[in-house]
Amino acid sequence: MSRLTQQQNPDGGWPYRRGGSWTEPTVYAVLALEGGSDPAAVERGLAWLRAAQRDDGGWPVRPGVGESSWVTALVALLPPQRLGTEHHRRAISWLAAAAGADSSVLFRVKQWLMGNQVSSDATARGWSWVAGTAAWVSPTSLAILALDRENRLQPAPGLGSRIAAGRHYLLSHECQGGGWNHGSTNALGYQSGAYPETTGMALAALRGVAGRVVDESLALALRFLAECHAADAMNWLRLGLAAHGRLPAGYTPPVGLACRTVAELATGILADRAVAGESAFWI
Amino acid sequence: MSDTMTRRDWLAASAATLAVAGCSRPVRVTPSETTIVRAPAYDQSLYDTVRRVVAAQRPAVRGRSVVIKPNLVEFEPQSVINTHPLLVHAACEAFRALGASQVTIAEGPGHRRDTLDMAEAAGYFGIIPGFEDLFVDLNLDDVTPVDLPRRISRLKRVYLPNTMLRAGLVVSMPKMKTHHWVGATLSMKNLFGAVPGGVYGWPKNVLHWAGIPESIADLHSVFPRAFTLVDGIVGMEGNGPIQGTAKPMGVLVAGTDPVAVDATCCRLMRIDPERVPYLQLAAGDAAVFAESNVRQAGEPIAAVAKPFALIPEWRGLRLEKGA
Numbered sequence: 001m002s003r004l005t006q007q008q009n010p011d012g013g014w015p016y017r018r019g020g021s022w023t024e025p026t027v028y029a030v031l032a033l034e035g036g037s038d039p040a041a042v043e044r045g046l047a048w049l050r051a052a053q054r055d056d057g058g059w060p061v062r063p064g065v066g067e068s069s070w071v072t073a074l075v076a077l078l079p080p081q082r083l084g085t086e087h088h089r090r091a092i093s094w095l096a097a098a099a100g101a102d103s104s105v106l107f108r109v110k111q112w113l114m115g116n117q118v119s120s121d122a123t124a125r126g127w128s129w130v131a132g133t134a135a136w137v138s139p140t141s142l143a144i145l146a147l148d149r150e151n152r153l154q155p156a157p158g159l160g161s162r163i164a165a166g167r168h169y170l171l172s173h174e175c176q177g178g179g180w181n182h183g184s185t186n187a188l189g190y191q192s193g194a195y196p197e198t199t200g201m202a203l204a205a206l207r208g209v210a211g212r213v214v215d216e217s218l219a220l221a222l223r224f225l226a227e228c229h230a231a232d233a234m235n236w237l238r239l240g241l242a243a244h245g246r247l248p249a250g251y252t253p254p255v256g257l258a259c260r261t262v263a264e265l266a267t268g269i270l271a272d273r274a275v276a277g278e279s280a281f282w283i
Numbered sequence: 284m285s286d287t288m289t290r291r292d293w294l295a296a297s298a299a300t301l302a303v304a305g306c307s308r309p310v311r312v313t314p315s316e317t318t319i320v321r322a323p324a325y326d327q328s329l330y331d332t333v334r335r336v337v338a339a340q341r342p343a344v345r346g347r348s349v350v351i352k353p354n355l356v357e358f359e360p361q362s363v364i365n366t367h368p369l370l371v372h373a374a375c376e377a378f379r380a381l382g383a384s385q386v387t388i389a390e391g392p393g394h395r396r397d398t399l400d401m402a403e404a405a406g407y408f409g410i411i412p413g414f415e416d417l418f419v420d421l422n423l424d425d426v427t428p429v430d431l432p433r434r435i436s437r438l439k440r441v442y443l444p445n446t447m448l449r450a451g452l453v454v455s456m457p458k459m460k461t462h463h464w465v466g467a468t469l470s471m472k473n474l475f476g477a478v479p480g481g482v483y484g485w486p487k488n489v490l491h492w493a494g495i496p497e498s499i500a501d502l503h504s505v506f507p508r509a510f511t512l513v514d515g516i517v518g519m520e521g522n523g524p525i526q527g528t529a530k531p532m533g534v535l536v537a538g539t540d541p542v543a544v545d546a547t548c549c550r551l552m553r554i555d556p557e558r559v560p561y562l563q564l565a566a567g568d569a570a571v572f573a574e575s576n577v578r579q580a581g582e583p584i585a586a587v588a589k590p591f592a593l594i595p596e597w598r599g600l601r602l603e604k605g606a
Contacts, residue, residue: 230401
């Protein structure tokens with residue numbers, strides 16, 4: 001915790017490692033420090049986030065980058081009473097309306113012309129990193145986590161179907177043999193393998209979903225867990241397995257695992273809490 | 284292998300034709316020099332070899348900060364995906380010996396977010412003393428918007444890491460590999476790692492949507508004089524840049540003109556550079572990198588060239604038909 005507060009920038013935000021403040025590490029640091037011994041640091045972080053919200057309701061990855069993006073899902077995970085109910089409401093609206101450009105008819109026609117495989121299923125709608133590009137597993141997973149949390153707290157028309165379309169995207173982008181990479185399962189006929197961090201993230205977003213894809217991916221996540229030596233991957237594997245009650249009892253990450261960024265340090269704390277039954281990502 | 288033309292082949296051929304037609308004005312060509320040296324293995328002899336090949340190219344280094352940009356792609360230390368850390372360390376030493384005021388190693392992988400863990404798995408921590416202090420993760424660096432000088436792709440502006448923009452000299456150190464989307468990945472394609480994932484995500488899909496060859500050419504226009512040192516000791520053929528197989532070549536290729544170096548590497552791989560769309564786009568005219576317009580120092584191409592296996596989609600790049 002003290003390492004996190006030491007890395008806070010004077011403007012109230014957090015860098016990834018050093019330098020200027022970014023939205024992603026700031027949200028994770030605020031979530032990790034919430035309820036701790038330095039409420040002033042949390043308040044400065046929340047103020048930084050409120051000030052960074054754009055007119056369209058979304059957040060840029062950092063101030064100065066003039067476009068709302070995937071990090072809006074992370075900010076939407078913050079409790080409304082802490083972020084501010086109006087800031088939160090606009091975040092949810094932005095998120096519910098966003099989608100990867102690959103779900104458009106134009107994109108599907110272009111893929112057909114390029115000779116690429118086009119799924120006959122147009123009901124899968126994920127989220128992109130930035131506007132005007134395709135949906136990918138990580139932003140889709142984070143958006144589902146935020147909207148699902150919202151829908152359980154304050155159900156609203158359309159949220160359930162948007163979450164379902166996002167989950168459909170994840171289920172249809174499983175790698176052969178289980179798990180997920182960024183969402184590119186096949187390039188020119190060659191299969192691409194899963195990554196541990198994206199597998200954990202997608203499993204967290206599929207909390208409460210059962211079936212072959214989830215079963216295969218949970219089995220793969222357990223194999224990844226046994227050989228994982230990277231903090232980001234470890235954090236998300238623990239979150240993904242905990243979301244399904246499949247993290248081995250008493251499991252502890254390897255000693256000496258290096259947390260090299262603020263985001264890794266903070267999500268490690270959040271994973272510890274989720275394993276203990278108190279998750280910032282789901283209710 | 285099918286002889287029929289796919290929709291992809293047809294579109295690629297059309298694009299190449301248009302590119303050539305649009306760039307057919309005569310251009311003044313100043314021959315660039317590239318150096319090819321034999322380097323049979325990743326061993327201690329590399330330090331002397333790299334020092335000689337860098338010095339031979341006479342890059343303006345004294346008193347300047349140097350940013351070395353290797354190609355770091357995946358966690359697979361036994362594979363040939365990544366630029367070898369011993370070569371990167373040898374380059375650090377060579378630029379320090381030439382009087383660089385500071386040498387930084389920087390990379391922003393396109394697929395994996397945990398860059399330092401990947402560098403550790405690839406052996407960088409073990410081989411390069413103080414690696415973590417020398418290294419900047421370009422995905423997470425502070426950024427500045429840059430208006431693209433030529434606007435070859437649909438992008439008008441791109442955010443780039445300050446570490447790259449403020450460098451006195453950028454050194455691109457790619458691995459010599461085939462690439463399933465663009466044919467070959469060399470010094471200019473290596474600049475995709477300079478586009479920050481922190482802004483654009485993983486993978487850097489905005490570059491794909493803007494056109495991969497066009498985006499490569501646009502990035503080249505921002506760093507047109509990047510010094511290049513290509514790891515061709517063991518390259519990758521087939522389904523590169525990740526799933527291909529090792530291709531021992533035993534060479535390093537260096538130069539101060541990325542277009543000339545990439546064209547030379549293509550010839551070493553027995554790929555026709557004139558059929559690589561991003562080379563056409565970056566150069567503006569194929570005459571720029573015609574073999575007669577590249578002064579070749581060190582080993583002649585013919586003495587060390589070996590054909591790289593190509594996936595069917597790129598069979599049309601082969602210099603010698605039937606090879």
